[in-house]
Amino acid sequence: xxxxxxxxxxxxxxxxxxxxxxxxxxxxxxxxxxxxxxxxxxxxxxxxxxxxxxxxxxxxxxxxxxxxxxxxxxxxxxxxxxxxxxxxxxxxxxxxxxxxxxxxxxxxxxxxxxxxxxxxxxxxxxxxxxxxxxxxxxxxxxxxxxxxxxxxxxxxx
Numbered sequence: 001x002x003x004x005x006x007x008x009x010x011x012x013x014x015x016x017x018x019x020x021x022x023x024x025x026x027x028x029x030x031x032x033x034x035x036x037x038x039x040x041x042x043x044x045x046x047x048x049x050x051x052x053x054x055x056x057x058x059x060x061x062x063x064x065x066x067x068x069x070x071x072x073x074x075x076x077x078x079x080x081x082x083x084x085x086x087x088x089x090x091x092x093x094x095x096x097x098x099x100x101x102x103x104x105x106x107x108x109x110x111x112x113x114x115x116x117x118x119x120x121x122x123x124x125x126x127x128x129x130x131x132x133x134x135x136x137x138x139x140x141x142x143x144x145x146x147x148x149x150x151x152x153x154x155x156x157x
Contacts, residue, residue, distance in 0.1 A: 075134070
């Protein structure tokens with residue numbers, strides 16, 4: 001039970017840390033940044049369910065790990081967009097393009113909240129060339145490995 005509670009807490013910690021980095025360090029998220037957070041919330045809920053419902057632990061735990069891996073997969077995709085390996089298909093990731101018309105028309109077409117292009121990496125630590133997307137990928141891989149180790153040890157007990 002305790003490992004699943006820890007997995008739930010560490011899963012919830014990732015999007016909370018990302019949100020705190022916006023407020024504390026002024027990092028602006030792009031649309032892919034926001035997408036990376038949702039699987040962590042799913043993982044936290046599944047891991048919490050596995051901790052509270054022992055009969056469901058055999059399938060809720062692996063689903064929680066898969067949700068963490070889903071965030072890591074989005075992180076890999078996001079990192080590829082940042083590196084220019086491929087474009088993002090999300091409209092919110094693109095820099096707004098002017099389609100002609102007046103300045104007033106252009107201003108009316110802008111989103112209410114400013115949007116950051118997904119190919120502009122956000123760096124938490126100045127001088128360290130590891131973007132938030134890359135950090136998320138590493139965190140997701142580590143957390144999912146830890147979750148698998150905990151489940152394997154639990155299965156042997």
